[in-house]
Amino acid sequence: MTDARLASLRAAAPALRLLTDPADLAHYGRDWTRRWTPAPLAIAQPASVEQVQAIVRWANAEGVALVPSGGRTGLSGGAVAASGELVVSLERMNQVLGFDPVDRTLTVQAGIPLQLAQEAARAQGLQYPVDFAARGSCTIGGTISTNAGGIRVVRYGNTRDWIAGLKVVVASGEVLELGRALVKNSSGYDLRHLMIGAEGTLGIVVEATLRLTDPPPPTRVMLLALPGFDALMQVFSAFRHRLPLQAFEFFTDVALRHVLAHGAQAPFDTVHPFYVVTEFAADEASEAAALAAFEQCLAQGLASDGVIAGSQAQAAQLWRLREGITESLAKYLPYKNDVSVRVAAMPAFLAEAQALLAREYPQFEVVWFGHIGDGNLHINILKPEAAAQAEFVADCERVTRLLAELLQRHGGSISAEHGIGLVKKPYLWCTRSAAEIAAMRGIKAALDPKGIMNPGKLLD
Numbered sequence: 001m002t003d004a005r006l007a008s009l010r011a012a013a014p015a016l017r018l019l020t021d022p023a024d025l026a027h028y029g030r031d032w033t034r035r036w037t038p039a040p041l042a043i044a045q046p047a048s049v050e051q052v053q054a055i056v057r058w059a060n061a062e063g064v065a066l067v068p069s070g071g072r073t074g075l076s077g078g079a080v081a082a083s084g085e086l087v088v089s090l091e092r093m094n095q096v097l098g099f100d101p102v103d104r105t106l107t108v109q110a111g112i113p114l115q116l117a118q119e120a121a122r123a124q125g126l127q128y129p130v131d132f133a134a135r136g137s138c139t140i141g142g143t144i145s146t147n148a149g150g151i152r153v154v155r156y157g158n159t160r161d162w163i164a165g166l167k168v169v170v171a172s173g174e175v176l177e178l179g180r181a182l183v184k185n186s187s188g189y190d191l192r193h194l195m196i197g198a199e200g201t202l203g204i205v206v207e208a209t210l211r212l213t214d215p216p217p218p219t220r221v222m223l224l225a226l227p228g229f230d231a232l233m234q235v236f237s238a239f240r241h242r243l244p245l246q247a248f249e250f251f252t253d254v255a256l257r258h259v260l261a262h263g264a265q266a267p268f269d270t271v272h273p274f275y276v277v278t279e280f281a282a283d284e285a286s287e288a289a290a291l292a293a294f295e296q297c298l299a300q301g302l303a304s305d306g307v308i309a310g311s312q313a314q315a316a317q318l319w320r321l322r323e324g325i326t327e328s329l330a331k332y333l334p335y336k337n338d339v340s341v342r343v344a345a346m347p348a349f350l351a352e353a354q355a356l357l358a359r360e361y362p363q364f365e366v367v368w369f370g371h372i373g374d375g376n377l378h379i380n381i382l383k384p385e386a387a388a389q390a391e392f393v394a395d396c397e398r399v400t401r402l403l404a405e406l407l408q409r410h411g412g413s414i415s416a417e418h419g420i421g422l423v424k425k426p427y428l429w430c431t432r433s434a435a436e437i438a439a440m441r442g443i444k445a446a447l448d449p450k451g452i453m454n455p456g457k458l459l460d
Contacts, residue, residue: 005062006042009086013054017092019043028087031072031079033423034333035393040067040081047092049167049175049206055088056204057173059452067454068200070111070142073134075336076421078146078199078457085455088204090141096120097207105164105181107209110141117210126212129156133323141205147197149417151323154373155246156213158417160196165209168195170202171448181209194443199419200454202447218282219246221315222290224297225272225305226250229354233347234302235276236372243289246279248373249322255367256321262328264320272304276372277322325369329380333389334367335396336423337379339407340416346375349410353377356406360399376416379403397426404430420458428458 006018019028020042029038041064046052059066065085072079081087090111097107104126108117115135121128130143132150142148144166149158156162165179178192179185195202226235232250239245253273260266267275280286290308297303309315341349357366361381370377381399383392404414408430415424415431428437441459444451 003041005064008062009044009055009058012058013046013051015047016051016054017045017047019045028069028072028089029081031074031077032330033075033077033080033421035389036077036080036082036422038081039084040087041084043069043087043089045089045092049169052088052090052093052169052204052206053173053175055086056169056171056452059086060171060173060450063450063452065452065455066204068141068145068204070139070145071113071134071137072142073138074142074146074421075338075418076146076415076423078419078421078454079142080422083456090139090204090206093206094139099124100181103164103181104212105209106212107165107207108140109207110144110205111139114138114140114143121210121212122215124212125215127215128162128210128212129216130159130162133326140208140210144196144205144208145199146417146419149371149374149376151247151249151371153371153376154248155244160193162211163192163196163208164211166192166195166205167207168203168205171450171453175206176203179209197419199421199458201444201458202453204453216246216281219279219315220282220287220290221277221279221309221318222294223267223307223309223318223321224276224278224294224303225268226274226276227301227304228273229350230347231297231302232274232276232350232372234300235297238297238302239278239280239290239293240373242293243280243286245373246281248276248278249370250274250276250372251322251325251369252367254365255325255369258328258367259321259324262324264324265317267307267318267321268305270305275321277318322369325367325380329367329382332382334380334382335393336381336418337400337403337414338376338416338418339379339403339412339414340374340376341407341410341412343373343375345410345412346372349406349412350377352406352410353379353403356402357399360402371416375412400427407431422457425458425460 028043029040067081067085067087069087069089093109093111143159164181168176365382367380404427413431414427
């Protein structure tokens with residue numbers, strides 16, 4: 001607290017909580033990438049919109065960069081503070097502010113964990129359907145900043161589809177109220193959507209109004225074993241043709257091995273190369289359609305085995321096989337690719353991507369999993385224990401450039417749902433044209449002329 005800038009911040013916001021203990025700096029200064037040494041100036045924990053405004057005005061006056069911080073579960077370095085920035089942790093702003101039963105909206109502070117927002121919606125007999133494995137630790141503000149997708153995009157879409165309104169503190173210290181939960185609003189640029197996926201580079205999301213929907217019907221979960229990589233899209237087509245799907249996720253035998261080592265239960269007596277977990281309505285017609293699709297895939301040699309959960313506990317066990325992958329791999333400090341292509345382009349891309357990675361990574365273990373139903377793949381390259389971190393990352397970045405070129409040819413994206421941050425910034429060109437990047441730079445300059453909002457992320 002001896003830094004004169006922090007003394008002036010304390011004067012500007014006397015009730016603001018400030019942390020400077022080295023353990024706090026390390027904890028709040030990083031995300032799940034673990035590739036940068038955290039070195040923030042301090043950690044600010046505002047408890048109100050007014051305190052966030054005071055922080056931003058102070059940052060403008062002092063020329064201090066700000067890094068907004070939610071649950072820091074990101075995988076692209078978007079919440080890293082490694083160059084003396086002030087981390088603005090919104091974890092104290094974690095309340096439900098209101099529920100509107102007519103509009104069926106829930107207004108929350110940005111620091112509320114996703115799971116608590118989901119529980120608040122359920123308490124009103126509704127649901128907020130955006131969902132993923134990190135639901136207990138990621139925050140609503142963080143999911144908005146990366147337009148997070150998750151395991152139910154095939155049924156409900158991305159975060160963007162469920163944000164009715166936002167309150168954002170921009171670099172001037174002003175508060176913008178965007179969207180206002182209007183169903184129709186053709187009054188110019190929709191700045192709400194501009195802020196969604198902006199990774200905190202245009203402003204700090206402090207409140208959000210979430211659209212809610214009817215709770216899902218009771219569902220059944222089925223796990224399928226597949227004999228080969230080329231069967232994935234054919235199985236997806238067979239199931240999607242017969243019934244509406246809530247989710248359709250895949251993972252490999254390598255991923256399963258790591259999850260089982262982490263405490264999960266083996267689903268079959270024998271090991272299969274690929275697996276799919278799918279979820280659908282638990283009514284008689286849907287269950288019959290799912291069984292018919294499975295039998296069709298079995299007859300065509302597209303599936304080797306299958307099991308349907310008979311209880312909620314068994315369904316949770318099957319979902320754990322997919323949702324536990326990231327946690328089971330964490331100790332290997334994996335290098336992660338999070339890519340997407342159009343679903344129609346997935347078969348050709350899958351074949352080329354598998355060949356590319358098999359050729360370029362003969363010395364590394366590669367773990368595949370992802371959201372086949374929306375064209376999103378997660379590729380994890382595990383670092384051998386003896387490998388030097390810098391050399392491992394350099395080799396992975398070499399291959400990522402080749403993967404980026406492949407994505408460009410297939411019209412894909414280098415970031416499906418985790419944002420660009422620091423990790424993927426060198427590959428933005430494969431997803432966005434030079435003209436688009438120039439337009440984004442212009443927007444950044446207009447809204448953040450001093451460059452204090454999460455600088456270095458997404459754009460240089």
